[in-house]
Amino acid sequence: MADSEAIATALAEQQRRVQKACEQACRAPQSVRILAVSKTKPASAVRAAYQAGQRDFGENYVQEGVDKIAELADLSDIVWHFIGPLQSNKTKLVADNFAWMQSLDRLKIARRLNDQRSDDQAPLQVLVQVNIDNEASKAGIAIDDIADFAAQLAQLPRLQLRGLMAIPAADASNAQQQQSFSALANAFKQLQTHYPQVDTLSLGMSNDLEPAIEHGSTMVRIGTSIFGKRQA
Template identity: 60%
Template sequence: MNSIIDRLKEVRSSIESACLQSNRSPESVQLLAVSKTKPADKIRQLYQAGQRHFGENYLQEALQKQLQLTDLSDIVWHFIGPIQSNKTRDIATHFTWVQSIDRLKIARRLNEQREQHMPPLNILIQVNIDDEQSKAGIAPDQLAEFAAELQQFPQLKLRGLMTLPAANPTAEQQRQSLTAMQRLFSELKSQYPTVDTLSMGMSNDLETAIAAGSTMVRIGTALFGARDTNKE
């Protein structure tokens, strides 16, 4: 079985190959290691191999790991899961990025609870690109209005968009969804100078997402192996 460092090298190689095939610079795509349900020692191993950005879905689990890794001063934590109102204070305090913004109420709470001495919280708007009932995210036609409303919050910095496309699509459905996200991203980027991040693509669709313009891929299984069962 390959070690986690070997898997990191393989993922980085896959990103580089996908970028070259799309005539993009490999530096234009950020790797986010999705470390939910995985122990702090695995995160430390990846950190020691140069990985800095880590994504967590479950707040209490993330806070425990952050306590175990306080010596890693430049680690960058992304919250990528659903956000409950009673958890916004800890998210505002302990994360650098939040990728799952789809409600004004949550954005307002994060803005109010982000300490003034801290830099603004980097946020991505989650878009439900395939209109799935089971998934969070705003509808594409709500994006312009929602992004405009977010400008009232000085402790939030709009960086772009995130999506979770439908599972097991046909190749054409997958391409259409990812291309639609790229169009939304381009429109948003033309309006807001802080926008530079399109977070889409996971272990099973990394190459397609990069071809469609993703600037950040969220990789869990290909790095850590199968996800452990865990609930917050």
């Protein structure tokens, strides 16, 4: 069972941290949402965070996420985001169960999600994953390919493009980080000029949420700092 008090305390601390970062960036605190990343954690931990006021939750593994969604079906206003790599044979599970898909970077996957999303569901909200540091080991499209990819997504009626997501290089210098974050922020602003519904820049985690917020992030993904160390 999850330690509900510890999770509530940790969540409140991260909320204060986000608020302080927003103040330093001269932004309204409500302009940045926390996505609580609950991978490897039990449904009881998600319920504890929910009871402490958290509503957006991110899952990296399809089946684990689907199992938690089923177990927590009584929490009607919880919002589930899929944030991990997605194989073709798992797209229907995401299309059926999640409200958001944050790691979209292949047209084949986008088409499958569109075709498998039922007509009685709201469109799947999607973010395009961008490989902002051009790391060979990471998923994501190049910044220069965003416009073309977005145009193709616009042809898929059961998907709604909401913005961009990125996982920055872990070992980047401050100068490299600033350059990457600035480039992504500019790409996000450019995307907004063509798609008025675009409002979400998912950038920043526990170790870099302050510079991410400084560069316009509207959603920070926090896991360990809320739920504690992950299971192996």
